[in-house]
Amino acid sequence: MGAFFTALIFVLVMVTAGGTLVVWGQAYGALPPRKNGRRYPVDWEIPFEMLLVVFITSPVAVMVYVTLVAASDVQLLVDAAMFLVAALVALIALDNFNTCCRYLASERWPTTRGRLFKSRRFYYLLYHEYSYEVSGRRHFGNKIDAHNYLKSPRYVAYDPYQNAEVTVHYHPSNPEISLLEPGVNWSSVSVTLSISIIMMAVPIFFWMV
Secondary structure, three states: OHHHHHHHHHHHHHHHHHHHHHHHHHHHHOOOEEOOOOOOOOOOOHHHHHHHHHHHHHHHHHHHHHHHHOOOOOOHHHHHHHHHHHHHHHHHHHHHHHHHOHHHHHHHHHHHHEEEEEEEEEEEEEEEEEEEEEOOOOOEEEEOOOOOOOOHHHHHHOOOOOOEEEEEEEEEOOOOOOOOOOOOOOHHHHHHHHHHHHHHHHHHHHHHH
């Protein structure tokens, strides 16, 4: 019973903290202003998203873990499975991190005008196909940003239109590499890394109680 009430308190704390973060994020955004109206010099978007994922999904992870342990005769197998999932998610986060690093310099890439001829949406992902010319040679691309995640309002603006004119950023040494929105998107890294942290933290938490 002691472990049960400890887990219940843990869940309540996580839900309360997660709800507080949601309210704070909706009221002030990922980068809250100071009292004098100026913005903080630190970009809080990534740690905010990581904390949000941890606090919101921790109760679900705890309930899944408790259910699996109750249904299994060997708790060690459940712990091993949790760590295996955490390792796989961490590998995905590492791959996304490498992708971000690869496109980190895209804000300094040269640009050219392109033509968007196909666009489709798959849940939170947008896929665009566009053509552009570099040095008289025609190329085709399909990347919005480093991960094609729907982050900027401009992505939505592209979606309903066919044959829309877009600005294409292309790699100066390899023009076949291109995207529409320069820079990187660390959101996928923070989210997947947060999930792996949750998966590892839950078994450790129950070992300690």
